[in-house]
Amino acid sequence: MARVDVRPARQPAGRRVASLLTASLAIGALAAVAAPAGQGGAPRPAAAVAAATDPAGEPVGGTPGEPSPTDPTPSAPPSTLPPPETSAPAPTPTEPPEATAAPSTGAPTTTAAPPPATSPTPGADRPAPGRLGVRVTTQDVRLTEAYWSARSTTTTLRVTVTNTGEVAARMRLAYALPPGVTDAGTAGCAPAGGGDHRCGAWETAPGARFSTLLRVRVDGAAWHRMPLNGTVRVSASAPGAPGSADDREGFAVLFPPGPPVPGIALRAGEVAFDIGGNASELDVRLGNTGRVDAAGRIEVVLPPGVSVPAPPAGCAAVSATRTRCDVGTVPSGEAATLRLAVAATAEAQRAAPLAGAVVGRLDPRGGRARQVQMSFRITAAAALETSVATPAPVGSQGLIAAAGPAAFGAGGSVRQAAVALIAVSGLLVALALGLAVASLRRRLAAPGDPAPPPVPSD
Known part of the structure; x- marks a missing residue:
């Protein structure tokens, strides 16, 4: 009876290669699908609208808020002059005067006009917007001995504004006067009720700094209400930059000893x-x-x-x-x-x-x-801190966003997570291909199977 040589059939190496390729492609496909889904769940930080960084609470003397539709609109920013320690000219306002607004004076000049901001294309990759920053400092309203013999005293309050941000910004100035102190006709500013005054907006280049003098009148009976304090507030905003930067500083009305x-x-x-x-x-x-x-x-x-x-x-x-x-x-x-x-x-x-x-x-x-x-004057080092814009929290509530900066670094985002997953899947695909090539090389290098022995005849 003839013997039959029965050996287990060798599985082709192609099946193993196909399995590895299928698993790698599946991982890559999942990563590619996860990337758009994560991006759709969380808007890009550059497109977020940030809240203004106002300090909590209201300072003594009241803080002027944003103008309401019924507030008077000044025709121009207040008249400006160089800061005490520099002779650089001040910026130029970009808004033309309105015929129905408060009177204005000559426009301040600027050292360099910022390039016009362009609206980013939705979904297009672009660098993060520049940081906004603003700093305002004030001098005090100091009265002399002549105050005690006058019915009222007109003086000035010097305010210095600095663009501490990285982009050209539009500045808006407002101030609140305490009881017994009124505005004496500051050009470019208009009363808004309750001692508040608002001034026109103007453009400033990064690092630009200038001063303005606010004219105020102190009533002859205001000393009965001392201590008197006021507030100056400046807000900076820019097209394409999220949120705004705000800074405020108080000022004191200082009376000499008296009545004599x-x-x-x-x-x-x-x-x-x-x-x-x-x-x-x-x-x-x-x-x-x-x-x-x-x-x-x-x-x-x-x-x-x-x-x-x-x-x-x-x-x-x-x-x-x-x-x-x-x-x-x-x-x-x-x-x-x-x-x-x-x-x-x-x-x-x-x-x-x-x-x-x-x-x-x-x-x-x-x-x-x-x-x-x-x-007497009260100062604090905490009031010297510069205010900058802080974007509002954004991000998806999903798994990738929940990982946050701890998983992806200080600047982590959904896009970085997707890129990382795609890179890992690419490495897996490369590994699978490498294993497949190695397996094929071993098969080609192995010696051929020996011929089956002859079957003896009866």
């Missing part, structure tokens, strides 16, 4: 909070320039958010913002010195500079009491 009364002298130092916001000290000196001894009393009045947390011996809190101290008998020709620890909330420090007030009183034996009062 013979026989008494009063001086108060400045309060300055460091970057840590730690408590500072206020020094007050009450002098007796009369001929007889007198009992002395000092009263400190602070703006909201600023207080004396632990009054020393002889002092007591009359209210949340008022502390009264008895300094004892002040001999003729001498002075009493009072030192108080003063604290401030973070909101009050951001609103600085602010003003406080001290009231000095002397009660001589057998004579009339004498009293004067004055303002």
Whole structure:
């Protein structure tokens, strides 16, 4: 009987190669499908609309908000002049004056006109928009001794604005005046009610800096309301840049000691909070320039958010913002010195500079009491921080977006995740092809199968 050589049939190598290729292509297809889906679930950060970075709360004196449709529209930005330490010209406004708006003066000049911004094509790859930034600084309204003999005093408030961003931006300026202080006709600005004033918008190049003078009038009876504080606010925006950048700074209305009364002298130092916001000290000196001894009393009045947390011996809190101290008998020709620890909330420090007030009183034996009062300045290092635009949070709530920057780095995004998946699938495909080629080479290099033995005949 003939023997039959039965050996297991060898599976072709092509099947294994096909399996590897199929798995790799499936992974690549899933990655390609995941990329559009992830991008569709989360808008690109460049197209997001960011919220303005206003500090929390409102500073003393009120903060002007954005103009409403019923607010008056100024015809031009306020008249500008070079900053104190530079002679560079100020920017030129881009909006033409309106016939029905408030009066305006000559337009400021600019060093370089920014290129017109273009609207990006939806879905097209483009670099991230430049960062917005703005900084405003103010000087104080300082009154001289002449204030006490005038019915009102007209003076100026100097404001300096700097474009601290990376793009050309449109600046808008607004300011709030405290009670007893009114605008004296600042060109390019118009009242908006409640002490608020708004000025026209103008373009500024990155790094541009300029100053303007706001004309204000202080009423002859305003000293009864001290301390007086106001606020200046500047907003920067640019086409193609998300959100806006805002900065604000307070200003103090500082009164000299008075009304002038013979026989008494009063001086108060400045309060300055460091970057840590730690408590500072206020020094007050009450002098007796009369001929007889007198009992002395000092009263400190602070703006909201600023207080004396632990009054020393002889002092007591009359209210949340008022502390009264008895300094004892002040001999003729001498002075009493009072030192108080003063604290401030973070909101009050951001609103600085602010003003406080001290009231000095002397009660001589057998004579009339004498009293004067004055303002002092409150500053804080926290108010010097530059404000920039912060985009609003964007992204999908899916798995890739949930991984966030920890998975994809500080600038991680859905697009980067998709690229990473596609790259991994490409490596798998290359590996599969390499294995297939190696398998084929081994098969071709192997010796041929030996011929089957002859079958013996019967």
